[in-house]
Amino acid sequence: MFEQLIGGFGSVFLAFNFLCLFVGTVLGLFAGALPGLSSPMAIVVLLPLTYPMEPLPALLVMIGVYVGTKLGGSFSAILLRTPGTPGAACTALDGYPMAERGQAGLALGYATVGSTFGGLFGWVLAIVFIPALSTIAVKSGNADIALVGVMGLFMVSAFVRGSLIQGLIGVFLGLLISTIGLDKIDATERLTFGIIDLMSGVPFAAALTGLFGIAVVLIDVPLIGRRDKAVNSKVNLALPTTADIVKRWKAMLIGGLCGTGIGAIPGVGAEGATWVAYAIVKGQSKNPENFGKGEPDGVVAPEATNNATTGGTMVPMLTLGIPGDGSTAVILGAFILHGIEPGVMLMQTSADLVYGILAGLLVSTVLMFLIAWRAIGIFIYILQKDRSWLFPMVLVLASLGAFATMGSTFPVYVAIALGVLGFALEKTGFPVVTIVLGIILGPIIEENIRLALVLSGNDWTTFIATWPRIVLVSVLGLLFAYEIWKLLCRRKQAAEPDVHRSPTIGD
Amino acid sequence: MTKSLQEVLVGLALVTVAVIVLISISAGSETTFESSRQAAMTSKTFPTILASGLGILSVLFTIGALSRLIGERRQGVKASVGLYESLFNKTSLITVSVIVLLLVYAYLLNKVNFTLLTFSFLFIGFFLFGQRRLLMNAVVSACGAAMFYGIFIFVLELPLNP
Numbered sequence: 001m002f003e004q005l006i007g008g009f010g011s012v013f014l015a016f017n018f019l020c021l022f023v024g025t026v027l028g029l030f031a032g033a034l035p036g037l038s039s040p041m042a043i044v045v046l047l048p049l050t051y052p053m054e055p056l057p058a059l060l061v062m063i064g065v066y067v068g069t070k071l072g073g074s075f076s077a078i079l080l081r082t083p084g085t086p087g088a089a090c091t092a093l094d095g096y097p098m099a100e101r102g103q104a105g106l107a108l109g110y111a112t113v114g115s116t117f118g119g120l121f122g123w124v125l126a127i128v129f130i131p132a133l134s135t136i137a138v139k140s141g142n143a144d145i146a147l148v149g150v151m152g153l154f155m156v157s158a159f160v161r162g163s164l165i166q167g168l169i170g171v172f173l174g175l176l177i178s179t180i181g182l183d184k185i186d187a188t189e190r191l192t193f194g195i196i197d198l199m200s201g202v203p204f205a206a207a208l209t210g211l212f213g214i215a216v217v218l219i220d221v222p223l224i225g226r227r228d229k230a231v232n233s234k235v236n237l238a239l240p241t242t243a244d245i246v247k248r249w250k251a252m253l254i255g256g257l258c259g260t261g262i263g264a265i266p267g268v269g270a271e272g273a274t275w276v277a278y279a280i281v282k283g284q285s286k287n288p289e290n291f292g293k294g295e296p297d298g299v300v301a302p303e304a305t306n307n308a309t310t311g312g313t314m315v316p317m318l319t320l321g322i323p324g325d326g327s328t329a330v331i332l333g334a335f336i337l338h339g340i341e342p343g344v345m346l347m348q349t350s351a352d353l354v355y356g357i358l359a360g361l362l363v364s365t366v367l368m369f370l371i372a373w374r375a376i377g378i379f380i381y382i383l384q385k386d387r388s389w390l391f392p393m394v395l396v397l398a399s400l401g402a403f404a405t406m407g408s409t410f411p412v413y414v415a416i417a418l419g420v421l422g423f424a425l426e427k428t429g430f431p432v433v434t435i436v437l438g439i440i441l442g443p444i445i446e447e448n449i450r451l452a453l454v455l456s457g458n459d460w461t462t463f464i465a466t467w468p469r470i471v472l473v474s475v476l477g478l479l480f481a482y483e484i485w486k487l488l489c490r491r492k493q494a495a496e497p498d499v500h501r502s503p504t505i506g507d
Numbered sequence: 508m509t510k511s512l513q514e515v516l517v518g519l520a521l522v523t524v525a526v527i528v529l530i531s532i533s534a535g536s537e538t539t540f541e542s543s544r545q546a547a548m549t550s551k552t553f554p555t556i557l558a559s560g561l562g563i564l565s566v567l568f569t570i571g572a573l574s575r576l577i578g579e580r581r582q583g584v585k586a587s588v589g590l591y592e593s594l595f596n597k598t599s600l601i602t603v604s605v606i607v608l609l610l611v612y613a614y615l616l617n618k619v620n621f622t623l624l625t626f627s628f629l630f631i632g633f634f635l636f637g638q639r640r641l642l643m644n645a646v647v648s649a650c651g652a653a654m655f656y657g658i659f660i661f662v663l664e665l666p667l668n669p
């Protein structure tokens with residue numbers, strides 16, 4: 001493992017690869033800092049630009065964007081009280097009050113240090129767990145892979161924002177979209193409606209650019225003309241002293257553990273993890289009344305959590321081929337577009353690539369710290385500008401990116417149609433990420449279920465034939481029962497209007 | 508338009524999609540392989556299960572939204588914005604215009620000069636998104652079109668110019 005990791009670092013420090021990582025990190029910081037842009041969107045619009053690249057530099061660009069957006073979101077959270085990314089929502093609670101009392105630079109410093117620590121912590125745990133889990137995962141059969149995929153989709157539906165029903169509807173829609181085209185085993189047409197271009201299925205990159213690119217721009221139309229004014233537009237990042245950083249060790253450790261652990265659960269992502277970490281740090285603090293009024297731990301903990309999720313989400317993505325959040329869903333899509341099949345065999349077939357990605361994750365975290373420390377003024381300047389200059393460019397990039405997949409205009413129409421669908425569903429509270437995950441995991445789940453049945457002689461009990469499968473099915477059943485119980489409790493509380501309900505995390 | 512009404516409409520649309528998919532799958536061609544037809548799971552099974560699941564979930568969602576809508580009507584809750592205003596306000600018109608602009612761009616993409624088309628798209632797009640300084644729009648659009656030409660035709664060698 002160590003030789004492979006050193007090899008990974010060697011690949012990352014090749015000139016072109018390092019340049020890709022650097023550019024990705026800078027773009028990520030920009031995208032994260034600008035409210036209205038998102039990490040999946042930033043990665044998606046860069047996707048077509050990476051087509052002529054080798055897989056590793058292409059993925060390093062995306063890893064750089066992924067890591068950069070985590071810290072970038074805190075800039076606008078602290079200076080504008082508007083988080084640039086959902087994961088930075090918690091940072092605004094204490095970061096903005098700090099900025100209001102003239103400590104904007106210090107707040108940005110706490111955010112940067114917390115993010116860097118979280119990123120390093122998450123990386124260390126990822127390095128430990130990924131090889132170990134890969135060894136277990138490779139022994140899985142088709143039935144195990146199918147069950148893990150189903151469980152991943154159910155967890156995404158349960159933990160993502162919105163209700164379970166909305167999450168499941170998104171998943172089912174995505175799975176249905178993935179069945180369009182010729183069946184891989186029988187070569188029968190499914191849901192093509194006579195359209196020849198649909199025989200090879202819905203163009204994957206077009207689906208991504210539509211749902212994460214065009215849909216996001218349409219959702220952000222109300223932001224037109226908005227110019228945000230920072231609390232202090234001439235601030236410089238002020239790193240806290242070493243003694244101060246050491247004093248915050250508990251907050252950073254809690255953030256690191258929450259980020260990595262919760263980030264590894266598909267669908268929860270950074271947003272949920274930061275609120276959990278914030279509540280824990282506040283609960284064990286000697287001065288909980290200071291939280292929400294500019295308490296530094298209230299900045300350090302969520303930012304550490306935010307970046308620790310980059311390591312956490314890598315675990316299911318690289319060992320099982322299940323994305324942890326929207327960004328890793330797009331990165332998985334990039335794997336497929338570059339001819340690499342994600343899943344349990346990834347470590348066996350492309351170990352060099354996996355270690356290159358992991359090395360890139362660490363280097364990007366360090367680059368993120370250095371760039372923020374030395375060049376934060378540029379990001380503060382940009383985040384106060386009108387985003388309307390950016391949106392038409394994003395639309396062109398998304399359209400041309402879709403065109404590039406097949407060299408024809410059909411994927412562009414698909415991207416527009418899915419963009420409109422994604423926009424309509426997001427407006428009514430359906431999380432679009434569930435559709436994307438359904439599209440990605442649908443073929444894997446169906447193929448493995450059918451193969452498992454063929455190998456077992458059409459015996460459905462193969463899905464509970466071994467102890468790991470029984471455990472997976474039981475976990476699925478328990479999760480389902482828990483969600484139903486939660487739903488019934490909520491209905492009961494809604495039917496009793498006199499009962500005062502305390503706000504809970506995530507409300 | 509209240510949120511509940513929006514949810515009812517989306518729910519009904521999803522039920523319609525599920526029904527169309529079920530009809531399409533059941534009317535679709537059978538597999539030619541005898542062994543596949545005897546399999547526990549054929550090419551039709553997975554989409555049928557998904558469409559049925561989508562239909563059931565959509566019906567549940569629609570019923571929930573409908574009950575909330577009826578509850579709101581009984582309590583006399585009115586939308587902060589009427590249906591006409593919500594459909595024809597500035598944001599909605601801009602959104603529809605952007606979608607139409609995208610469709611026109613896609614239609615003309617391989618039919619007219621790429622640089623000119625992209626320049627026009629960006630110029631109109633900036634205008635729709637609130638930039639009213641026409642000269643600045645033109646300059647940025649020209650730079651943008653040149654940049655995209657460089658990336659997609661020069662570097663990626665896409666067949667974009669007819």
